[in-house]
Amino acid sequence: MLEPESITKRATDILRNVYHYAFRQGQLEAIILAVLGRDVVVRMTTGQGKSLFYQIPPLLCQPSLCLIVSPLSALMHDQMEKLRQMNLHVQCFVSVQQISQCSDADIKLSQYVYLSPECAVSSEWRSRLKNLELWDKVCLIAIDEAHCVVEWGDEFRVDFAKLSCLRELASCPVMVLTATATKLTMSRILSRTGIENPTFVKCPLNRKNMYYLATTKKTPTRHQLLQSSSLYSRRQK
Template sequence: MPPPTSRGSTNHSKARQGTTSVYVSYEIAGQTTQSVKRSSPVNNLLYLFQDERYCMALTAYNRQHKKDIKELKPLQQKALDALVGGADCICCLPTGFGKSLVYEMLPFVDPNSLVVVVVPLNAIIAQQIQKLGSMAICLSKGKDLPTNHIADGTVRYIFTHPEDILNNRKITDFFRQDNVKRLNIYLVIDEAHCILDWGEDFRPDYRQLCQLRAIFSCRVLALSATVTSVGQKQIMKNLLMENCKTVITCPTKENIEFIVLKRPSATARGNCSTTPYDYIFEPFLKELKHMGASFPITVIYCKLIQWIGYARDPDNLL
């Protein structure tokens, strides 16, 4: 972990037998933190600084966005360790784990940073800009960047689509400005599995995102909840991720079940066209009628829309 940027300072007191006291005070996202004093074995000094740095950054994040997050999860901190340490990182964590918090924390951990987030959907951009407020903007073709606000640190996140940031002369010129080159730029690819799923023909610009590394120097964070181990390697290769750290956990969620039922044939003796669907729908609808609003969210896939209508009419089954 590198020391604080030029906006910060550290003072080390005289070391006693095997320990040292550390006073830390530096600016995070435009807010000066309180000094902290703690003692620790000298060989653990780096880890002490990391803990205090994240603690103060999370406090500033909560204050800025009116949140009450008590602490970072170990895997979130591991990803931040990799990025602020100068490495690329790929995070494969379950939906709802808090992957976005990793990049949301970056301006509070690294005061000299700019976070560029590439996302596939307008809905995600709208949600994040609403959440992050004046610190975030949406970049689209034909729209000028608020360069002054980026330079003075007011804007810390830029959200965009691949089609809007690639082959955009205004973007190229912006990132080649001297005051922008001095920033630590983090390029975040949200839903990174789109590089594999959409990059071939549907949205081919996803396969070209590595070109951004020729426009500006950056550390890359690839986020996904669904990519396989083989897919991770393909994403790393596509995004030119060298010295890449991986942050991975099992995607299994205890509150989600995937159930496959073998239904009876409609052509078997004594059966009719509705028999297979009666077999599937009846147990669910009876339990739904009994449990009401407390019935767990359930998705049933049907081959034809006519069977969805059949299930919606309880007179057919109950």
């Protein structure tokens, strides 16, 4: 098993040389925990780089496979294309039919597989990995937009409520990521994903590129909005 110091160095090198970024607060901590085999809950605002949390661990644990469950098809395809541009092996399945159409060789080569909740819990996907003897290769299961496990799991997309079955098949850590979740929502997320004693990584909610202005509404509103916009522009200079 890698030591935290080794993980830090290798992860930092990958981020600098492959992604050309520097770590934001909380990112490296969560990556280290995942590589060490700990379940992790990440709460981070939108647009701050949550995808790095699950994209870097497979590069540290080769050969390995990361399963990413997300309800957002467009986002999954966008991330897949970006990873492929970095010469990484990625698949994305949003329908069970796509799973059957993918060759065994492509699945075996994959470092990342993006899955809709419906595909992730399907018998087709679970048996496919079992037949290819790939469950032992899974190093991390990431559940993105995890608040949807509760918000959509009861009626709209019921397979979100069945994700704990993945934990029963793979002896690897689970990482859940969300930008918005109350304490009650979080407890239900953990129950439905099979996580018992996770480490919580809460990243700062403050974003330096955002400016907040509260004022009493007046008439005419359009003129007031133009004044606020002008004030913001002056503060940015």
